[in-house]
């Protein structure tokens with residue numbers, strides 16, 4: 001079996017954790033990363049692996065057909081894990097086109113290049129294409145319901161980001177059905193952990209609290225997200241990539257539903273402990289105008305991956321969030337001294 005893996009978007013938050021995880025667990029696997037290095041990507045996230053013999057970084061855009069075709073003709077790629085995407089809902093509300101280009105067109109370009117290269121190698125049905133998707137494709141759940149997203153739930157994306165991810169998922173499935181490609185898709189809930197881009201909710205809460213600035217929380221703060229620790233997600237992705245069934249979809253959740261307000265309060269409690277001051281960081285929490293089309297609640301049913309592949313999230317939220325806050329505080333102290 002060809003053990004080389006193309007990981008797109010490797011300089012981003014989740015993919016950089018995934019690359020470190022795979023490098024440690026399968027040192028013999030050759031990993032190649034393509035990343036456009038948008039504002040969200042940083043080679044700093046790859047410092048731990050960048051000089052490894054079995055690791056290779058190439059800057060480029062997955063939506064650039066010539067560039068991607070050249071990569072597939074130059075290298076014998078055993079499988080693709082497609083993380084590369086514009087990932088921030090707020091940005092998608094202001095600039096839809098970039099999201100369509102990277103998330104949909106980029107996925108289509110990768111699929112086409114992989115199909116052609118693997119067809120020529122006579123291994124179209126064995127080489128894997130793993131699409132990294134999101135629970136947001138399923139839409140929004142009611143606050144009063146106890147419904148969860150399972151894999152049979154019809155897609156109902158409600159913002160340009162989730163619509164672009166849903167479109168990409170459909171393309172992936174179509175390449176499996178039409179051309180017999182060995183595709184698999186996973187949809188995870190919100191990830192948290194070290195080294196997430198500062199524009200996302202948890203880093204924003206921590207950074208603003210440390211700066212003594214208002215901590216912005218959308219609307220009434222009651223929107224619910226289900227949080228999974230990033231390395232738990234990486235464990236799930238490893239299992240899905242290696243053992244998931246062709247054309248199947250697997251949902252990955254943390255079993256940690258928190259309102260945004262609750263989350264901010266928990267983080268402030270940790271900061272009050274790590275960086276005690278004259279006042280509680282909670283006093284900085286400020287409710288601001290709601291996000292347009294703000295999905296109310298996400299909750300992921302991960303029983304399929306649990307039963308089929310034996311995965312469950314292993315990091316208790318209290319432990320994961322403490323480690324995460326501690327990491328940001330350490331980074332903060334490094335730059336402020």
Ligand SMILES: NC(=O)c1ccc[n+]([C@@H]2O[C@H](COP(=O)([O-])OP(=O)(O)OC[C@H]3O[C@@H](n4cnc5c(N)ncnc54)[C@H](O)[C@@H]3O)[C@@H](O)[C@H]2O)c1
Pocket residue numbers: 008009010011012013014015034035036037038039040041042060061062063082083084085086087088101102106132133134135165187188189190191192197
């Ligand atoms: N963060 C989450 O909570 C979460 C939850 C579920 C699913 N996802 C999905 O996981 C994937 C990674 O999310 P993340 O939060 O780590 O994202 P991120 O924004 O931290 O990283 C995205 C990376 O992709 C790169 N990129 C963007 N467009 C590109 C292009 N056209 N060509 C090549 N590289 C490009 C960026 O430079 C960046 O390094 C995304 O597909 C996202 O939809 C994220």
